[in-house]
Amino acid sequence: MKFRALMQDPLYMKEFQAIVATLTKLAKDCVMILGSRQMHFIVNEDQSSAASPLVWAGIAADEYFPEYRMEAAHPDQEYIVLGVSSANLGRALSVLRGGGVNSCKLKLQRIQFPCISVIASVLTSSSTEAREVVHDVPVTIIPGSDWSAYVVPRVPNSQLALGLPSLRLLKSLIDKLKNISPSLEFQANLDGELNVIATSEMSTVTSRFQKLLIRTVAGSQQEASCSVDSRKASAFFGALQLPNEELTIGIDREHSIHLQIDVRQDVVLHSILPAVCM
Amino acid sequence: MADVEPSPYGDCKFVARVEHIKTLTQAIKAICFNDYGMLQVSEDGLRITVEQGKSIQATLFMPPGAFMEFRVQDFQCFGVKMNVLSECLSLFGSADCSLRMMYRDKGDPLKIILYPHDDDDVSTECAIKTMDCDEPIDYDQNLKDPDLNVIFVRGPNLSKVFNELEKSAEEFEFVTSPNRPHFKITTVGIMQAVFSVEVAKTSPMMMMFNCKQTVVARYKSQQIRMTNKAMQSATKVAIKTNSVGLLELHLVMQGDSQEEIFIQFFIIPLLNTD
C-alpha cells in the first residue's frame, strides 16, 4: 500500500486547499478515496451532529498533481480508502493558502500509526533556503471489506437543472433565510426562473432569481420544486471557500436538490440536499 | 394627498420607496432591543417605536423627505415583530438594495420588496404579519421644561466615549452641570475599581452646551448600552435631562437621501438609593 502525491503550482495548491477547507467547515471527519487517477473526498451527512449535508469532491489527479502514485494494499484492489479528520487535514494544508510554498507533498506512511504526512517547503523572508513544515495527519485505513459503506455517491437525475451565474446574493440570502424557516422550497421553471421560498408564522419571504441558464431538462417538465432543510442548505453555502461563482442547481422533484460547482474541468464539488416534508 | 392611485400599488393605504436601505437597516437594528415594535404612519412621516418595560423607549422617525416616494391615506398604526423586520431588511447582507414598502389595510401584511442594485434579475418579497397597535408612552411632555440641561455632541465622538465605559458595570452615573465636571459618566458596581470619563464643555466635540443646574442621575448600564448601535451611526446627538434625571438622547442620522432621519431614546433614571 503506497500513496504519494506532489503539488508544485501555487494556484493549484491554493485550489486544493480551498476544497479541503470547504470540507473542514462542514464536518469533523471525511473519507478519502484514493484511486489510480482520481481522488475523492466525501463528507457524509450522518457523520456530524451538525446539520451538514452530504458533500463530495472528485479530483482528477492530473489536474493538481504532477506526481501521483497509488498502490493499493492488494493487486486486485483499485483504491486506498482512508478516514481522516478534515479539521487536521485543513490545518495541515492551511500553509498553502498564503503562497510562498515551493512544493507540497502528501505521503501515506506509518509513524506510530498510519498518517498522511503533509510536507510543505515554504519560502520565508528570513532565509534564502526554504523551510520544511511537516504535519502528520492521522488516518484510519478502511479495510476492503468495509468499502461498500464508502462509495462515491451518484449524481441524482434532476428533472430540471439551472445554472446560476453568481453565488454571492444566494449565499447571503440562504444564510438569513435559515433564521426565518426550518425548510426552504426551491422552485424552478423552464423560463429560467428560480424561486426560494421561506415561510414562518410571522412572515413569508419569496426570493426570485431570473434569466438563469437551463442546463438539463428531463422529459416535458415545465417546472420542478423541492423543499429542503434550510440549515443543511445554509451549511453547504456557508462552508464554500472556493473562488468559483457559478453553481448548478438540479431539482429532483420530491427527492433532492443537487448542487454542483465545477472548480475546473475534472475537479467538481457536489452536494445533495434531501427533500423534507413541508 | 394622492387622488389617483397608480396601478402597481392597488388600493394600498401606505406606499413608500427608499433608494438605499443601508441607513434604514442600521436604524432598525439599532432599536431592535425588544420583540414588538409599533409603526405609525401619517403625513408627517414614519415612526417606529420600541419599548422595554416602562423604563426605556426608542423611536425611529423618518420624515417623508427621507423617502424617494411616500404616500399615505389617513393615519395608519400597526405592530410588527422587530426581529422579523430587521431580518427581512438584511436578507442580502451588505449588498446595497432599494426597497419598496406597502401596506393595504388593517389586518393585512406589511410588504417589503428588496431589489439589489447590482443584479436586476434578483428580488425578494417579504410579507410580514401585522398586529394591533398599542399606544406608546408619551415622554415628550416631560421634557418640554424650559430649564432642561441640553448638550449637543458630535455623534462619533460621543459613541467613542460611551463605548469605552466599562462593560461590567451595573450602573452608570451621569453628571451634567454648568460647573466642572460639566459632563461626566462614572461606573458603579465594579469590584475593586471605579472608572469615570469626563468631557469639558470647551471640548471640540461639544456643539452646544447649555446646562442650568447640576443633575446627577443613575441609569442601568444595560439600557445605556442599548443606544450604542444607534450612536455609532449618528452624526449629532442631543443629550437632554430634566431635574429628576429623565434622559433623552436625540440622535440624528444622515439618511442616504437628502433628509435626515432621527432616533429618540428616553431612559428613566434609577431611584437614588443612597
Next chain:
Amino acid sequence: MKYTLEGSNARVIAKAVQSLSKVGKEMFIEIDQQSLQMRAINATQSAVGSISFKRSMFEVYDMPPHSDFYCKISMKGCLAVFRNMNEVEYCELNLLDNQTNLQVNLRCKLETTKEATISIIDDQNINTNINTDQMPNIIRGDHKLLTDISNNFNSSEEELTLEANSGSVVAKNYIEGARVNDKFMRTQLKLKPSEFEQYQVTKETVITFCIKEFRAFLLFAECLNASLTLEFDEAGMPFLLKIKKHGEIECLLIMSTLSPDDISFSEDYCQKDLTVQDEDVRAAVGKRKSSVSKPNVTNKRKGSSSEPAAVQPKRRVEETQLESSLDNPLFQFRDSEAPSVQHPRILAEVDTVVLIEDEAEQEALMLAAADAALEASIAPTPEPPNSTEVCFINTDDSQQPKPAKSSSDEDETIPQSPERPNKVRTIFSRCFQRTYVPREPSPNTQVYVPNSDTED
C-alpha cells in the same frame, strides 16, 4: 507618589498589561529607584512574566529616595483602564490614600479625561533568583520569525518542544518517541541557524515548555517590533524569554520545562537509567503542571502598612530571601543542604495530570490530587547532599504541599487522592512514554503500512 507618561509610552504600558493579562489574573507592580516593573504569574505557577520600564520612560517619576513600593492589583481592573488607548495624550499614575488605591488618569483628545481608581488588593510581590545570565543555549530571532513558528501550531496546543543542536532547531508539538494519541496531529518545523539573528547552541537539548505564555510575550515583542531571545539549558531547567528595547524596556519570561523525570513509564518498559536520579535533573524546575517550582510569593509588608497581617493570615512571611535576590529575581532557588522540601518527581504511568482550563482553583485541586497520587506511587530516593533543590515557599496554605518527611521514609502514607470530576481533560499522557509500544492496535489499523517512499 506620582508617575506620568506621554501618550505613546502609555500605549506601550497598555500593551504590556494586555500581554501579562494572558499570563495571570493578578498584576504585581513594583516600583524602585530605577524602574517600574509589572509581573504576572500563571495559575499553575509554572511561568512568571516580568516587564520593566526604566525611569527614563516617565516624565515625572516621583519616588522618595531610598524607598520602594510594591503591590498586587486585579488584572481585570488593570486591563479595563488600559483598554482603549488610541485617544490618550498623557497618562498619570498616582498612589492614593496611604497606598490603598492606584489612580490612573488618562488625558485624552478632545478635552476628555478618563480616570480609574483601582484598589490595591495587597502589598505583595513575587520574587525569584534564578540565575538568568549563563545559559548554554541562546537563540535570538525577530518577532516575525517566532510568530511565524508559533502560528504553525494550533491555538489549542498546550506546549511546544524545541530540539536544538548546533545545526538546526526543530519546533514540534510532541516529544520524539513519546506515545501520541492516534488522533493527534504531529507538526514540526525545521529552522536553520541562518534564520536567526543569533544562534548559539552549545548544548544539544530537547526542551518542552508552555506555549500560551510564550505567545503572550510574542504579542508584546510584536508591538515593540523587537527581537526575542530564547535562553535555555536542558530539559527540566528553566526556559527564558527576553525582550529588550532601547534599554528602556526589558521583559523576562521564565517558564519551567518538562523534566525527563516526569516522563513516566509503565514498569515493563521502565529504563533503568531513568529511575536513577540524575543530579542535574533533580535540580530541575520540575514538571510544569504537577511538580511545579513554585515561585516565591513572598509577603513583603511595609512596617508602615496600615493593614495588619490579618488580611491574609495564612501567608508565611519570608523576608530574608528578598534582599539577597539577584538582578532579575523571579523564582526562588537555593542550595539545599537541608532535607529536600519536595520529593523528587517520578510520575507513575497512571498519573496523568488533569486540569480544567482557566479554573485555577480546580487546577490546584487537581494538582494536589496528582501530587498525592504521585507521592503514593513512588519510593522516595535519598537526597544527594549537594544538589540544588527547588525551594518551595508557598504562602498560601491551601496550596502548600505536605512538608517532606525524611526522604528515606518508605512507609509514608498518603491520603487518598480526591476523585476527578468527569469533565476534566487529560493532558500529557502522550509524554509519558519514551517509546511507542503498540499494545492494542485498533481494528482499523490492522493493515500495516510500509512507508510509501523509502527515498527519504
